[in-house]
Amino acid sequence: MQRDxxxxxxxxxxxxxxxxxxxxxxxxxIKLFLYLILFPCFFLxxxxxxxxxxxxxPSDSVKKLIVQTNMKKELPKPRMDIRxxxxxxxxxxxxxxxxxxxxxxxxxxxxxxxxxxxxxxSSLKAISRAGNIVFFTLNPELQNYTRNILQQAQVxxxxxxxxxxxxxxxxxxxxxxxxxNFELYAGMxxxxxxxxxxxxxxxxxxxxxxxxxxxxxxxDYTLNKYNFSPNDRxxxxxxxxxxxxxxxxxxxxxxVALKYLNQATLMNYTNKFGFNEELPFDxxxxxxxxxxxESDYELSRTGAGFGDVHISPLHAAMMMSGIANSGIIPxxxxxxxxxxxxxxxxYQNKPQVLQEVMNKDTAAELLRMMVKTTTxxxxxxxxxxxxxxxxxxxxxxxxxxxxxxxxWFIASAPSNxxxxxxxxxxxxxxxxxxxxxxxxxxxxxxxxxxxxx
Numbered sequence: 501m502q503r504d505x506x507x508x509x510x511x512x513x514x515x516x517x518x519x520x521x522x523x524x525x526x527x528x529x530i531k532l533f534l535y536l537i538l539f540p541c542f543f544l545x546x547x548x549x550x551x552x553x554x555x556x557x558p559s560d561s562v563k564k565l566i567v568q569t570n571m572k573k574e575l576p577k578p579r580m581d582i583r584x585x586x587x588x589x590x591x592x593x594x595x596x597x598x599x600x601x602x603x604x605x606x607x608x609x610x611x612x613x614x615x616x617x618x619x620x621x622s623s624l625k626a627i628s629r630a631g632n633i634v635f636f637t638l639n640p641e642l643q644n645y646t647r648n649i650l651q652q653a654q655v656x657x658x659x660x661x662x663x664x665x666x667x668x669x670x671x672x673x674x675x676x677x678x679x680x681n682f683e684l685y686a687g688m689x690x691x692x693x694x695x696x697x698x699x700x701x702x703x704x705x706x707x708x709x710x711x712x713x714x715x716x717x718x719x720d721y722t723l724n725k726y727n728f729s730p731n732d733r734x735x736x737x738x739x740x741x742x743x744x745x746x747x748x749x750x751x752x753x754x755x756v757a758l759k760y761l762n763q764a765t766l767m768n769y770t771n772k773f774g775f776n777e778e779l780p781f782d783x784x785x786x787x788x789x790x791x792x793x794e795s796d797y798e799l800s801r802t803g804a805g806f807g808d809v810h811i812s813p814l815h816a817a818m819m820m821s822g823i824a825n826s827g828i829i830p831x832x833x834x835x836x837x838x839x840x841x842x843x844x845x846x847y848q849n850k851p852q853v854l855q856e857v858m859n860k861d862t863a864a865e866l867l868r869m870m871v872k873t874t875t876x877x878x879x880x881x882x883x884x885x886x887x888x889x890x891x892x893x894x895x896x897x898x899x900x901x902x903x904x905x906x907x908w909f910i911a912s913a914p915s916n917x918x919x920x921x922x923x924x925x926x927x928x929x930x931x932x933x934x935x936x937x938x939x940x941x942x943x944x945x946x947x948x949x950x951x952x953x
Contacts, residue, residue, distance in 0.1 A: 668830030691895030746872025757803020
């Protein structure tokens with residue numbers, strides 16, 4: 501009976517399956533038909549509208565992409581004919597690293613250029629391990645002269661850094677020491693260079709000006725627990741802020757820090773001048789450290805230059821550049837460009853602003869005040885009959901790293917329109933042939949001689 505049932509119903513089951521299959525095929529054909537009709541009629545115009553609107557009013561990111569794409573198409577990478585450089589083996593070898601922060605190049609060691617190369621080349625160059633040619637901003641004649649005068653000083657440690665204040669180009673940099681890269685070393689006490697920070701803070705706050713008279717007692721250079729604190733009855737000596745900066749009068753600047761400023765204000769301007777942070781350069785210089793204490797006595801001594809403040813020659817030149825550049829410190833650089841062996845320029849440096857320390861009026865007043873250093877102050881005997889006005893600051897203090905008497909001279913000239921900013925430091929144990937101020941005059945004389953040629 502069961503077998504008869506299936507025999508009877510089998511044709512009917514097959515017919516139903518056939519009908520269902522035909523219905524599914526018909527639905528697929530309808531879907532395909534609708535897709536072919538609707539896509540051209542709706543989706544393509546929609547895409548066209550989006551395309552049109554997107555390029556009529558693109559976002560900033562789209563604009564940037566379009567510009568970059570057009571630039572890549574229209575502006576090929578610059579190249580140069582390296583055959584004009586002659587034999588590349590005459591250039592010293594250097595090791596380059598890539599700074600991933602901004603894709604710039606870093607030197608691991610300061611290159612050494614011999615006298616013959618400085619005299620024969622119009623610009624100084626070096627060769628990296630990969631065969632890239634490194635072009636430097638250094639002036640060959642000034643670079644060679646710098647090494648010569650530092651050797652004449654006959655001291656264990658000496659360094660000189662010269663910068664164009666408006667661009668940040670390093671035109672001369674040299675160090676003589678058993679300390680590697682001494683021109684970047686930040687172990688020396690800042691000494692009275694810190695008076696610049698104290699003066700800037702007072703001028704910016706508006707509590708003093710160049711002609712403000714400060715009362716004090718004791719000698720011009722002694723600052724101890726007897727004379728650091730203000731006393732209306734005992735403070736019978738007076739000196740203007742401008743004269744005190746030129747003569748580097750310690751009790752006056754101790755009084756400025758204690759009476760007219762405070763720890764927070766002095767710390768603020770210390771940081772503005774670049775202390776306690778990494779300084780950007782084509783090498784990685786050590787950080788200049790500065791500790792501003794809270795106690796009255798130590799704050800007074802720090803404001804006068806006796807504090808726990810250390811600085812490198814490069815950083816000192818940057819400070820002077822900031823004052824000379826209307827209160828704006830430029831980023832210093834000595835690598836001008838890097839060229840691949842095939843002549844393609846793979847890196848081109850350009851001037852950058854690093855930090856605004858003060859307004860331009862304060863910078864101009866500070867430059868005028870610092871002229872007194874070379875006319876009536878601590879460097880006057882070395883700048884007699886010097887025809888160009890020079891704004892400068894000196895500093896002298898016993899240091900321990902390296903051990904010896906640290907002697908600073910920083911300057912910019914001409915004072916009314918600075919073209920160069922320099923920092924010179926010597927460290928010795930009492931035996932020397934040239935002071936930093938003497939080296940400063942010698943370099944500035946050579947600089948203006950070279951610039952006039």
